[in-house]
Amino acid sequence: MTMELDVFVGNTTIMDEEVYQLWLDGYTVNDAVKVRMDGGVMEECEASADVLLSDTMDQYRTFQMCERLLHSPSKLGNQLLFQIPPHRQAMLIERYYTFDDAFVREVLGKKLSKGTKKDLDDIGAKTGVTLKSCRRQFDNFKRVFKVVEELKGPLVENIRHHFLLSDKLARDYAAIVFFANNRFETGKRKLQYLTFQDFAFCAGQLISNWTVGAVGEPSVLFPSFVCYMDVDLDKEFLQELKELKVLITDKDLLDQHKSLVCTALRGKTKAFNEMETNFKNLSRGLVNIAAKLTNTKDVRDFFIDLVEKFIEPCRSDRWTAADIRLYLTHYNNSAHILDTFKHQVVWDRYMGVVKSCIFKMYHD
């Protein structure tokens, strides 16, 4: 039957979650019909392919009409065009902003610009995500970035408030925005083994410890009165990190640190010998990363530096994750016992993040 026109409009907007997902995944109507047919929905209600096609078309149209509203989710709540129950609205928004880890891994840390957008078909081909879905995800990143970029206050909260996302998804977006803003390098071959969730965790650590917003404890009652930015790293802190250089430039301090760490580690791990021999190298690596963070270029290379300067040497020495944990804990704590080392606060703030990042990143 060739239908000139075929519409179905419900007073309460009818949406099938399965079709919504197919639409989000960028399936064409015909492909979606095929998927649904294979899914066995036809047997369920004695439907024919015609019925399925007509239903899919209707739903696709509805989603297209909704898409404009989904771009500013707060509008979805008080628009009048579609009557959608609140829990369905939340589902629509959450799913619309959900992204493929494989895709986001490709654009993480890249500038969210037209240039990147042009590469989307390559990324799509590489990750197996349809171009349409890539565009949606990319535009979502860009949209969230644009809105949140200039806002004061905690990043995650801002995202959650403006886009009505779940906490988990808001945190992921915060990571994406943070990475895009600081342009962290994530695409190098050496970093390929890291997943988006690894980076998202690290981003969370950086956001909550190294940004301006991380310093002042925001009042619980009036969080909005504290004016700070969450997207940028705390410049002062980065300056102060230079002071940590003393740990490697001062020969005494370095030896002292080493002996403290080795005393604590002795007998506790099989990799003790490697730790002892590599101590100076590793310590230099970590402290140098800290000292260089004033340069934007080096900030971008933060993760690659961590891998090159610390994770790779450890891995080649076959340290276990427990070894890393043990080593870094003692490495961090021992610095406190050094009587000539005065930068305990900065040290903790630095090492706290680096430690948890490395823990997260130390896997195959």
Next chain:
Amino acid sequence: MPGKLKAKIVAGRHLPVMDRASDLTDAFVEVKFGNTTFKTDVCHKSLNPQWNSEWFKFEVDDEDLQDEPLQVTVLDHDTYSANDAIGKVYIDIDPLLCSEAASVISGWFPIYDTIHGIRGEINVLVKVELFNDLNRFRQSSCGVKFFCTTSIPRCYRAVMVHGFVEELVVNEDPEYQWIDRIRTPRASNEARQRLISLMSGELQRKIGLKVLEMGGNAVVGYLQCFDLEGESGLVVRAIGTACTLDKLSSGSAPNTNTHMHPNTAPASNACNSPSKDGKEPVFGEDLTSSSGPPTPFRALPTTSSSPPPFSPSKPCSRQSSSSDTDLSLTPKTGMGSGGSVGKEAGPLKTLLRQQTQTALEQREFPFFTLTSFPPGFLVHVGGVVSARSVKLLDRIHNPDEPETRDAWWEEIRQEIKSHAKALGCHAVVGYSESTSICEEVCILSASGTAAILNPRYMREGCLDIGITDHRFEEPSPPSCGFCHIPYDELNMPFPAQLTYCYLCRRQKVPDVLFTTIDLPPEAAVTGKGCLIQARLCRLKKKAQGEVNATAISNLLPFMEYELHTQLMNKLKLRSMNSLFGLHIQISVGENMLLGLASATGVYLTALPAPGGIQIAGKTPGELSNEHHILTIQKRINDTIAKNKELYQINPPELTEEVVGSPIPEPRQRSRLFRSHSESSDEVSELDLSHGKKDAFVLEIDDTDAVEDIHSLLTDAPTPTGFYSCNTEIMPGINNWTSGVQMFTSVRVFRLSNANLTNQGLNKIFTDLCENLLKSFYFKLRSMIPCCLCQLNFTVAVPEEELIQVTVTAVAMTFDKDQTQEKTADKPPTKGGSETEEQLQFPLELCADSSSANCQPTSKISGVPESTNVSSRAASVDYGSFADRCSTWLELLRLKAHTMRRGSVKTSRRTQSLAHSVSSLERCSPLPEGRSRSLRSSRSFGGSSVTVVKMTPLSFLPGTRIIKYLGIINMFFIRETTSLREEGGVSGFLHTFIAEVFSMVRAHVAALGGNAVVSYSMKECMLMENPNKNQAQCLINVSGDAVICVRETDQEPTPSTTNIGHTSASATDEAT
């Protein structure tokens, strides 16, 4: 100065960007009423402007208040060029003019532009101060309430039903005026929208005046339609039923509703009706609880309860024939445009004993647009009456004197009236009118159900004490009374097979009954009902003018006949014996006619079981042919058996002898009235395969019959979990849960094949309808178990090769388990004994039974005090274990069951049983209500936008309507010049329908409402020109804005409807 209208513009939001440079808008608002315009300040550079304007005050006549809408225009200020319009909001002031409706309009309205659709929202506040105008020559009719609902609105009671009101106004269509050549499409659309808004305001005001003249205060079943006649103009017409309604609530806080307190409410009902009217209290009480609104009629005659001196069935027909002559003597007055108002009773008439009847027959048109009635109102139903006429449109020369259009309708109504008379009926109920226009040809159609009504509700003059027409002292139980034939058995208007009623065994019933009304809630039904459709396409040669009109009118009777045959076959195939809500639409196109008949098939327990369908070949000798026939016959028999199971039709096998028609016309097919009137019968033919039942013979000697058989067997059964009907309520389903989904679906099919045959067309059309239904079932599968109610199909031929089908319906969920439980734990012994007892007096005389009928009456009304006391005690008992949901229903079922026994039998024991059970029933809502309110309280979700439910039914399951806020009647035009960009016609129409829904919801919410009942889409006219990338669509919707609340500890409205079914099913089981 009778009124002051005040408006305040508060704010806007989500406005479109009008200034590309700044990505912002400098918005301001013009508020216009009549010729006065006010402006707000410009709110610079904002998409969410806050105007917070002063109160703009308009001092106007109430006549203008009724006619004119308030027009709010949002514009973008431009310093250098003309201001750009963003969009408009038309606000109908009418609901504010009635003290009982809304008091303020306040809320967010979508800003609508005919080219761009919805562009943001605006928050407006409107109030009206009315001054009393006692001028008796006034032109306004403020205060007359309008309802689209075709029953007495819940929370009102009908003091009196005055009768038919109609009016039409005509104008030139702005689209066809010369100025349209030079103005923009937007200006043209807006002119049209405004004109139609004005015309419907005027129409409503004029109808209101007629109602006031008749002494009424409301119009129920208000049906307004537009005829876009093109060159010849624009007609807006409306019909309705004038009533005097009384609000059941007094307006004070806790005790507003008479049935607020479950303990006292039914009791007070019982006191209201039976004590004042000592005649049928048992029925009365049963009915007040079984029909939706408890309507204790104050105006009942207080006659003694003495039995009528003679049997009611025979005099019935005799009287009606005598009144026929009476009628013809009645001088007809008031012809022409305003003429159909009911007149006062002539002095001559008062001499006669039939004055009860005069109440109806003095009226020019004893028509009622209602489809369901207060209990006791409908006495007998004759059958469907319909009339069609084909007219050639000419230019309306003088809009103030729309004589031709009026005369046309007058003619049709007269015809309907005479058909009704031929069926021995004095009234037509479920009446509606429609048109189909193609170029200059117009088919006017009217249809209704011939009926005999109880005149007590008609006219005060008839309610004189002591004067009663005995024919209306209906002794037959309400579950079957309406099925009894109204016409004279010896002088039947058409051949029909009559039998004694299978329920009361006292009066005759036809073998099949077709009606346009809803199934009376108290009717006894076996099994479930289902949607039955007959579809037909007929090709016609293209022609002009007179020739075309003649061709069409020659085709009409054949179409009606074929539709009728199809309906009958399909009915028999489903093993049912009656149709309700029958609606036959015939649509005319340039080269074809489309016919679509929809109805809900039901097995009425009172009517005989339908015979099967017998296939007969013309040449019995041929072997291959014989074999073919046998296969078809087997398929048909299988389908019938399957359907019986599907619809749970297992009527009791009664060994009653069929009382045949006294007119032996065994082989004649159903005769059609010259004017294509439908009759309630179809002749049954040879007694063949189905035992003693007569079978319907289909001879496959021609293509027609083959076609018939194919169309019969191609109807796919509804998938499991689904039911469908086109009436308000589904026979056999009564435990609705709160899931409601109203929807509109439109399909347009382009006929690609240039040389199609009738048969090919039929197939396409049938598939189109069937596929639509299939797609509904699929889409709504998440609601299973669910029923599609009020499935309203509209067909049109918008262009030469296009067929358009528009459907509006509601899907409602119901509790399946409860149904099963109810049928399962029915006490079978009682049913058995009931049957036995009943069979002892199968032909009990009416006089006897009516006297028997009166006994329990006096008994109950005699001891109201004790009833109350016992009821209270009982309520405690029941409350202790009534936490289960079904208890209330079980109780009612039990009660209904027993009530029926009580009402028919004379035994003391039965009476007392009935008595005690009924008293239990009075108090049982309390515990049930409590549990319900607990359940409902948790499921309210918070949202910033008021949820507005919409339904084409007159109620929302699980809720109770506490206030009617006024009628919603909106007309929109949408046009586009970028069809492809908007997603083609489908995208365009999808958006438009969604926009219309949202505007309806916004208006209802602004009135303070949360639901629209009796919603309907009257018009959905789509014109497209894909080559030019253009399309235009007109939509007209209407409904009643209401406030409804969840059922709390008050008497639940929908479940009162349930009772009717419960009683019906109980009776089924019993017989």
